[in-house]
Amino acid sequence: MAGKKNLAKHDLPQFYLLVALYFLQGIPVGLAFGTIPFLLKSMAKDTSFTTLGIFSIATYPYSLKILWSPIVDSIYDSKVGRRRSWIIPIQLLSGSMLFILGWAVSNNLVFKGVDDAFHGRHTNGLHDLNILTLAWYFGLLVFLCATQDIAVDGWALTILSAQSLSYASTAQTVGINLGFFLSFTIFISLNSSDFANKYFRSQPLEHGFVSLGGYMKFAGILYILVTIYVIMFTRERPLDDVLPRLGPSAAKKYDESKYAAEYPDGDAIGTSNKASIKYTYKCFGRILKLKSVQTLVFIHLTSKLAFQCNEAATNLKLLERGFKKEDLAVTVLIDVPFEVIFGYYVAKWSSESNHHHHSPRPIVSHRNSWVRFLVGDPGILTPWLWGFLGRLAAAALGSYVLSVFPKDSQITKPFFLLVIIQHLLGSFMNTVQFVGISAFHTRVADPVVGGTYMTLLNTLSNFGGTWPRLIIMSMINYFTVYECYVPATNHAITYQGGSMERCTEGLNGKLSILRDGYYVTNGMCVLFGLILYFGFLKKKAQQLQTIPVDSWRCS
Template structure:
């Protein structure tokens, strides 16, 4: 009895450990097979690519903070035009989707350089946008430092705008390829994560480049770090006369002390970083989209393998059927005769096959000689045909009724927020708050800019993206009301600074932080959810063009801020009026 019960328990355990078998189609039930997530490394790789897109955006955002007290708002509005390539990239997106080197890869042909020409000033026309961007940042780093007015030079906003315009053009071209690659790189279940990678990566690149420059280019912050370092080294090596003299003469060092980095060093560092990421991309296997095989993504190297697998399955089926028939007839009857006959037949077939092969080889050699001459012309014809077809698909896409609604809504959706979000910080600087006080909040924004998109990305996998977008839109209205209250509050705080306590200013800083976090939350809700919706509805066959079109509409809707920034000069005027009251006449300034 014990043996039987022991055997029964073992068999029950064996049955529980095996997945249930579906007898109808001969496959295991998907419910009992543990899910395999192969997209982890793809997500990390996409984060890297989107991070290097955020670097030029962060670098360009530093420029207005450096020169805002030396130029007018109308001149600053010229700098805001450098992001126009992200709005116009739709014009050349079909070319990026259609023209590429098949051996190198559809997307990698535009992300990685095939050839760098002499002196590193240009690369091959069809590739190398990211590398050329890195070389531009390294090569022109000293010139940008001069144009910014560092070390006594005059500010040249037009050259700065031209440099960053070219930089944004190159990164916008890369963005087309990366957006299209993301649709085929990630599985169907995780396509929505592409929007999270986009926002998260660009936020990391933006914050890392902007905050690192603001911190390491500030003389007071750098001197504080240097002072702490000297103090620590003096305590560690108290017998060293070098650190002792430095520590005792810190006040004398301050007038001649220079920040750790300037724009020259800063651009060289980030240009090198982009170059390293670009080289790393060289070893990434690309997945191509095959519309003939149920619209699935397959590896190039597995095309032939898939065919061979199919042939193998067919052979197994035929062999199995043949064996069953032979067993039904009987194995002992005429085994020797059957074998001899089969050998004779196989020998005859093999001879016929050899003759056919020789004929085919002769024909193929003649064909190949003629094909080699026309390969270049055929490639150009195919590229032109594919680009023309992509432009036609784009034209048809624009006039779809749902797309017309999408275009109208996303062109005007940011109009109510533009004036408040673009002008609040500049107005607060005019009212008395310093750039150092603004920079004080930046270390807290770094983790938030990373955590919030990740959380929102998880939410959009369980809730419809457009529902999340609606909630973000309502919250953004509320956050703009809170932001607009910061301007009169700042004026009051700094006009009465000598009468207010330190506790009042701590409460004021906390209010600024809460207002900025609330605004960032609403912006991230709208951005991540809208991009998640775009990834879901995009067609991988023209993925780069489709995503670029949707992103272009979004970017064009964000340029309301440029108009309102230009109008700030006309609202920042001082007017003189006469106040006539009973028994009193005086001039007042408003």
Template sequence: MAKRTRTGDLSHLNVEALEEGISRRACHVKPPVPQPQPSLRGEWLNVLLLVTLYAMQGVPLGLTMGSMPFLLQAKASYTAIGIFSLASYPYSLKLLWSPIVDSIYSLAFGRRKSWVVPIQLASAALMLVSADWAESRLKEADIVSITVLFFVLVLLAATQDIAVDGWALTLLSRQNIGYASTCQTVGMNIGYFTSFTVFLALNDVDFCNTYLRSTPSEDGHLTLSTYLRVWGWVYAVVTLLVAAFKKEVNFTPAEELESFHLKLNGEDRGVGIMDSYKQLWGVVRLPAVRRLALVLLAFRLAVLPAEQAAPLKLLEKGVSKEALAGLVLIEFPCELVSAVVAGRWAASSSPFKPFLFGYQARVIMAGVVTTIVYYFPSGASSLSDHPRWFALLAVAGLVTSFTSTLMFTALGSFYTRISDPDMGGSYLTLLNTIANMGTTLPKLALFSLMDLLTTRKCVGADPTLEKHACPNTQIEGRGANPCTQAGGECAVARDGYYMLSYAMVTLGFLIFLWLRVLLPQLDAMPLERWRAKQRRH
């Protein structure tokens, strides 16, 4: 008779012997031996796979958070761009379904491949099928359709990220596990940089005519439809190779013991999923976590208008995408160096000292960037047109990047200290999710406020006719309206961007005074204040 593994059959086993055998493999104590030094010899293919998977995640994120707002700026209002920001929400809310990804899979195919392969094939199919349609919707500035498409793409990327993060823990050997975060940083930056800076440059007509063509043309080298189609085929080929040739390591001994206990108690994976959600809800209800969540949701309000809308205002003033893309190319290597320096500083100090320093400097830079944008000369087609102003923008961008990295690393250090190890990575994912929501949730409201606070007046209309009102948004002001029909032009009388940005910077200094009191209190709390009671099997 063939062997069968069923819940009912476990009663015939020597339970103590099975537990002892598994525990010995998982927890056997050996005399201390020198720990092997990290060495990637023999693991370069695994490193390359991780970098590739993370780079593929960065592609839709670079389009959604980087390129698309630039492409929409000439066709849509700030309110419409704020609506498009909804497409990035899945990446900030992936905690909601991460327990499902961790708990449902096929061991025969692979715990992480069970999600990575179908998710990437779905992404490939969506890119290939929707490529031409997305291009037409972009030309028509169909915000709702474009938002839905990229929402689905980011949803797939966020789900893949959950699976790849878990796979990274077993894909590399124990002595090289520290390289997993490096693979993530390198891969995500490659994908984001390709979809933002490289795509924008190759999509821009002026850049292509100036640097890549001998004969000018009316189109860029790379359209959105072509870019989506190319990456659709890359997704498909890479995914099929992974499915066919990459074997996955499944349960560790500790996970095998946990799985055995679940079967012994007559519990299935559905109960495990519910336990995970109950644990997360218990953490959310902790007063300490709620106070920290308030900090994470509020502190970015001061800098969001300046950091998110400044490039769009420069485009509105006639600065070319070519010039802005070139500026990013110059800043990119400097940002990598500053990230290393900021990371070392944050790791060598108590978490909230560098955080407070970085926050104060970042708020100041938000005011500086807003002022630079206000006085920036109009119509800069290249970096050589106004080199001093572009140099000021570059310095402001580098300082902002440095302080942002400093704050991010400091928060990560604090997260690591307070997180409950019994919850694995779920606790860290929860805190990172709340922090991401501090960026994504206010965007729509802030961009809408820019339009509401902006007023335009009619200039040059026939004075013999009655007074003609102008709409607030730039796009409507350019189109058919009573002012333009009377031969006039809608000119900005009051720009809501500057009002809102300076108001948020002022609010930022008030938030700084609040953080200077609250953060030391959070830092001094004992660990038990950060831990929720958990169910033990």
């Protein structure tokens, strides 16, 4: 296979437009997946983990976009254009919603207390927050953002020439990551008064540089400006300009793979519109009846349970203990260059593993017995298996990091380094698993419905990491035992689970945690992961990578 072609000069404006569209998409994603849970926990350390679990429902639409992607692909106004028909209204709606929500946050109508310091207000913080309302608003934003993603992925295929098509995924990676890090890591730092006072101010103030309401209004205006550009200065080429209008014999020579691209978030979309909505949904049903696919679905829906507690709660637990949010933002920021560098080598490793699968015997005959014990014979799923073990190790390390948290909350350099190592191990192994499973999906997807098939498999994989979050957060809460000493009555009351606010707010008591539900839940997750891996996953992965490709076909 030839190396990546250079981006054609005449495609540069379209490429930058794609980066801008994906950048917009990263803004609500960064807010819903990172910033809001962070703010909830850092502003009110007694925010229960069940509350955070309820808010995680807001991220579900991003994992379920396959359910309505055939509709976005098939219904449009030909005058406006197949993709612009969706991008323009969805982005105008997203921008308006961001602006209105930002205004509501600034005026204490939504997410009360979050911007108090910026407006000189002194309220009692977040205790009267309606988490369901907040989850609903952000869930709607994420839904709009996921719908925009379907349309932009499809547009990339006709907006770029065939020569530059491989850069569609580059535009997505750059754009979404920029939007995500601006809305999460950079925002968290600029929102923090500690960060502003420590590094930039001679006179300390109670607030940071950027309020949540102000940032959301700015993001809303940005959405609308980019959309005005799309309305005024872009034209969607009709599909006939891109696909050849030739006789049957010439059509056979036309290679549709030239006009299909895979994306880092696992979507694979083609320009052909042969499949009707009804056919696409019927095909979903047929694919899900295949034995091999059912095994893969089970793996996708259960395997990520093992690291859910670590990935959903370790950072929030650090905040609860007194780790500063801007320091945590720095550890996330350090991840970025490593992710970029490692990502390249992981993709290389994955393609080599794919190649090994076709060799009649393992490339290294004297493979260590312990390597064989850990991941079995080499094949396309070997990186995925290593990634699973790595994420399990990162989860176990998460419990260790919290257990050695400095008692006086004075963060030492060795401890800070330990937090960074734990972060890096988790995020790197996540990348290893993601690239590994994507390579496997690419190999087994039926080319007749390639885009649909790939997106279905990747949706199941994504959903496997989303659905357990509410359960895991509730378990952390349930297993936590704390004592509330009430000075007024000189009595101590012991509680299991429930909200800690009833002690601090309701009884004006002093709180002390007797058993942290995080350790119990994380221990159960890691133990479940070990049993699942050695009892089922390793063996099944070995079988799946040797099943003939024909067993995965729905046509």
